[in-house]
Amino acid sequence: MPRKMAVIFGASNILWMVFAVSQAFKIDIFPESKIIAQIGDSISLTCSTTGCESPSFSWRTQIDSPLNGKVRNEGTKSTLTMDPVSLGNEHYYLCTVICESQKLEKGIPVEIYSFPKDPEIHLSGPLEVGKPVTVMCLVPDVYPFERLEIELLKSNRSMKTQNFLEVSEMKSQETKSLEVTFTPIDEDIGKALVCQATLHINEIDSQPQVRETTKKLQVYISPKDTVISVNPSTRLQEGDSVTMTCTSEGLPAPQIFWSKKLDNGNLQLLSENATLTLIAMRMEDSGIYVCEGVNLVGKDRKEVKLIVQEKMFTVEISPGSQIAAQIGDSVVLTCDVMGCESPSFSWRTQIDSPLNGKVRSEGSKSTLTLSPVRFENEHFYLCTVTCGHKKLEKGIHVELYSFLRDPEIEMSGLLVSGNPVTVSCKVPDVYPFDRLEIELLKGESIMKNKIFLEDVSKKSLETKSLEMTFIPTTEDTGKVLVCLAKLPIDEMEFEPKQRQSTQILYVNVAPGDTTILVSPSSILEEGRSVNMTCSSDGLPAPKILWSRLLSNGDLQPLSENTTLTLTSTKMEDSGIYVCEGINQVGISRKEVELIIQVAPKDIRLTAFPSESVKEGDTVIISCTCGNVPQTLIILKKKAESGYIVLKSTDGAYTIHRAQLEDAGVYECESKNEVGLQLRSITLDVKGRESSKHYFSPELLVLYCASSLIIPAIGMIIYFARKANMKGSYSLVEAQKSKV
């Protein structure tokens, strides 16, 4: 703001000058009226006279205080110069002129003010969001301060206004200030803080003096959320490198400082970069590293502890801390060293038994090959590595198993409905069997299971089995029998841990309910056809076998068809036919007797010894049937009133000592279900001359009971004839032995 020089107020003095013109001796003062001057300025008051040749001037203040100025008289003018203007110049100055006996006096007030500088804005501290701050607006060296007004505005809105009305007794320049306390919020960032100072010098005539200062609100955020990231790790080995990155939030963006904490707690600055990389670390680099985010309003620190370990060589044993190997396989144990130039290896078992394997060491690697792996290899193997004066040992358990084959299902026999059967499930060559579990399932349901908790101190491959007996039913057909063997050794990493075998059940049913259907009938006329149909139940469906029962009890096979057809049967086809229903699990047998009949034929009616006998002779009237069984023979004699049935014995009628009246017609009626035949002879009895005794058989066969008997009849006849010739033979005996 430009400095204002003295302001001249001349309007009210013009009248006064008009009246003075008429006088010869006049006094004038310039400026004509009040003068307002700022401290430090330079002003001059000029007193001049007219109408006096040699006037004498004198200056004084109204209260007779020092003039505080320099007077210079020059002819009719006297000048009072105040340079610089000070508080001591605020007076009503009077100029007195004496011209001979005349004295004239004129006065002028000099007013002083001081308002030399713009206000100053001071903050009690940096502006932080949320933190109360006091703003002070300072207006320096003001006079007269009772005319001062200070206003503090925040983005055109008044925060506070103050006037300093108290009147002080001492005239002095004073510094006045206005204080406001407020809490900045985020929205305040970028707003303007204005301090406006107004000095009301003369309320009426002049414009007030205004000075203002603007300050843009700079709001800060103290560093916070300081985060350190470490790559690769806070645990390091000698020689490793590590990179640590630090971030911190704040406004303005905090500057990052990395330091290391010393033993005495002081910090040793390492970097002013957010990223700190430490290379080729040594053990003594272990310690606490500090990251500090710093800005104008604060700091935030974070620590990280780095541990640098002595570099060790390492030993790795593979395939791991234990291995499950199948007996007979090849197993390679590898001992691998890292961080050692020339290691030396040695292998041993924990109990110092022979290795039973081949060792090969090369460079940083040593292998122990167990091939094939056997029971003797079930040990804890140790690999010892020596590197310089350091020694490391790593071990591996070699555990064995054998579970090579699926279980085997065996049945004690064919499955037959209702017959108990024993199933066995065998797990061959298994080791170790103390964990073996065998389970037998039918469909979904477990029939039996067994856990073999036996002692396995004896190392050997064994075959373990589970047996169970059950009674199958036909419903079991189609169900699946499962034998599941599990060797659940959790620690062992091998597959499979279970094996299974299945068998689909088929339950047989022994043949039964064998029935024979004979069509048209089991007794038939010779020449007719017969169908004999056999059926038998069973699973699988029984095979049919037709046979004929021979006289010696043997069976003569005939057909495997269900229907046995005999076309144009003969008598010899008579007999017992056997049908057998046969399947894998049994035989069911049924018999039927087939009788083939013929109509009686070839009947022979004979008289023995002749049809013409003498009185007193013994005559046998005999009727024989041909080869026709089941034939009834009736012997009759013709009488006047019909026929008289003779009491014949087996078709023979014996007339002892024949009489004349025995002569006549004899008839033999031979009949069976299919026919009838008649024969007759005429016996002639003559008067006796001499008598001769013959053997007379007492019995003759009546029935040709079956074709099998036919030969017997022939025999009887033969024996009878023979007996007649020899004279003694028992036909009864013959009958008994042959029939």
Ligand SMILES: *[C@@H]1O[C@H](CO)[C@@H](O)[C@H](O)[C@H]1NC(C)=O
């Ligand atoms: C504050 O007032 C000044 C002058 O009167 C003006 O230029 C400015 O745009 C105003 N600011 C706001 C935020 O009102």
Ligand SMILES: *[C@@H]1O[C@H](CO)[C@@H](O)[C@H](O)[C@H]1NC(C)=O
């Ligand atoms: C800080 O790190 C950057 C990149 O890693 C690099 O360019 C810069 O020179 C580093 N400054 C100092 C002071 O170390």
Ligand SMILES: *[C@@H]1O[C@H](CO)[C@@H](O)[C@H](O)[C@H]1NC(C)=O
């Ligand atoms: C025997 O069976 C065959 C074939 O089924 C049939 O043609 C024939 O008439 C049957 N014979 C008798 C005597 O039933």
Ligand SMILES: *[C@@H]1O[C@H](CO)[C@@H](O)[C@H](O)[C@H]1NC(C)=O
């Ligand atoms: C069984 O029957 C088949 C046809 O039905 C026939 O060809 C065969 O000769 C028969 N076998 C016997 C031994 O009867």
